[in-house]
Amino acid sequence: MKLARLQAYTTARQLDLPPRAKQLHHLLRNELLEASNTGAIADTPPEVFRRVVLLSEPPPTVLEELRARSLHRHAYCIIGGEKNQDRDHRIPHFRRSDGAWFDFSIVVREHAGALELLAYDFELRFPPGMGVPFLRYDLNFPHHDNAERDLRCHLHSGSDDMLVPAPLMTPSELLAVFIEGAQPAADRGRRTPTAYEARWYAQTHALARR
């Protein structure tokens, strides 16, 4: 509960989103297309178009039944890249020009002429030597559990088990962080790990093997 006020502060932010899921889909696709044109990402324009997809609820034949039972909720997924829980490099994803790679998924709902952001996960994975193995920004969907609510919007920095509060962001902002923001400074080369880091990773690896 200690973080409740912090979480309320970060998630209360009014997001600037277009009113329709399709418009958000197009917006993100155009941002990635621009990144492709400038070389910020290595994916070609057709690859961008193939990977950023708007998936709605199931097809009309199933949807009619949902509508009849008032279960239809105008909810959509906007996905960027294939599902990749194992972080397999062979599964289609977006590639940054420095070797970092990412994918994302967003769940939204159209309601009363506005778009509600229900959930997202954006994960950026780094090549060795670039600080952390991955960064993942998650927005969980609204939950009745207080403990869950306090950390509804959070960041995993290189660990699936450790999470810290993070600000609620628009998908465009998250893309901007991934494409331009989360990068080592140009005037600093890659650091070699400190003795502390090297020892920590070695001991962690040893624990995993037991």
Place this chain on the structure above:
Amino acid sequence: MSMAPTLTGMTAPQLALRLFAEAGEATYAAYVIPAGHAADAIEELRDELGSFPGIAVAVLRPASCAELLRELAGTTADAILIDAARFARPEWLQLDRRRSALARAAVLVFATTPDGFGELMQAAPNFASWIGALAFAYEDPARQQSELRARRLEALRAWAGKSDDDVVREAREGRLPADPEYAEWLVLLGRADLMDPQPT
């Protein structure tokens, strides 16, 4: 001997991307759509082309070549989609003669049927030469969407070690974790309603 090879297939988003690259210059394209599907395909293409910044799109549905030229004279969009599904040989013949009246620095897409396109190629060689390599057959993205949806559900099941029924039951019972993966799962199953607080 086999029939002539088919045109290269292209979905509306793919074609829109290609045409967006051509925007700003005189560009003429043909989109060959099965009879009866022209209206939907044109709306799909209008939606996709209009998604690019700075691209104004107009749709014309002329009954004749003369009507087309009249309507074009009053249209100033960056991309003009022309439903030419009703055009037969006489219209294409006239369009070929009046080709100069089409000229403008915009993207013009002629949506027509396979038979209509065959007539265009035979009756309007001058106009056909303006189309160049920009002639494609409509491809319905519905199948790709369906396959993608199936793949994602498969990946979610493998990740969680649960079935769709497990997820729905846990959501009803208020036990489903709030991870974004489960939100996506529920939407793909058409059960986004279960993300709302459930009655206890």
Place this chain on the structure above:
Amino acid sequence: MTATAANPARKDRLERYRTVRARLDPAGDPAAAMASSYIALPHAVSQRIAAELALSPASSHLLIGGVGSGKTTELLAVQGQLAELDDQILVLYLDVSKHHDIARMVPGAIAVQVGLALAYQLPGDDIRVIVDELERVAHGYWSDYGAEHEPEDVDYRVHTPGILISPEQVEDSVLRALIPLRQLLAVAGRSHAHLVVLLDGLDRMSDMAAFDQLVSHDIKALVDTGIGVVLVGPLRAQYGLDRTIVQRFDSFHHQPWIDVDQSPGGQAFLRKVLRRRVPEDMAGDDGIAALVHASGGVLRDLLALAQAACVEAYLGGVEQIGEREVAVAIDTFGRKHLQGLRPAELEVLQRVRTKGSFVHTSEDDLALLMTRRVLEYRNHHVRHAVHPTIRDLLASLDR
């Protein structure tokens, strides 16, 4: 400072592609491309026409060539060259098809369009009366074609032609246009000794009888008035019985497709044309050569294929047109080029492809020439070949 901020000049691939695309522009305005991109073919038709007109400004010339062979470009080149050869010659370029359906050409229609084009070039209020008369003559011709004009926009008079059109009526129609035209010529004569008109757009006429009548009346009347004429005519005017039309002109000029397989000079010319538009960092010499061969020597197709290859390079994320991009462009173009053909026509094409034999004895055969499925080369001898983009596709059908 991030790596991105340190490199603010990251080039935009789309802008790079669009810059080259603007120079290719196969369907664009040839006049716009003249200044930056025109390269004269050795022994170009325009040079011969311009030289003949400089010597004999009231001569008549018929220019015929296939679709996309560069006829309009050559007309514009005549305009430029004549201006350099003799500044006493006023040269007007006119696309007859732009504001008028050439399927409904009637005697006098060309003469009146020439008159209006001349009027717009001449300064002074004293020609206003003449222009008004020309416009009345024009609207009388065009008043039959209600689709062209809104009734409330002009002084609209409905003209109902009789069923029979007597020879006297034909002569009268031409004369009505000639009288104001001669008056304008007198005004133009204050600054120029001669007028030459370059008439484009009639290559798309399919009614050869109507074309013959235009030549017999309008063109003859213009030439008799002392106006030099270069007329782009239909391709079919050089075949069969229609050949007699050619003899009505002082000179006949053929704008050829370029035999890329058998003419090293032709290949070099087309490489130069493309290189003028496509920089080396966008296409190496191999890419250029492949595009030249795939074009079959048809200039417009060369530019269209290059454009298609460029967009493949952009979409494929590569910096230069290579083998893959050219192959995709050829395949897409070729598939389009084969649409609408009947089995009998495919058989003819197979024969041309495998044996090089083509004898056009029917309208269908002529249509294969006019639609550029069959290309006719007139280098040292007449040779026929299928358009290169359909060669492999036809071969795959034959297996």
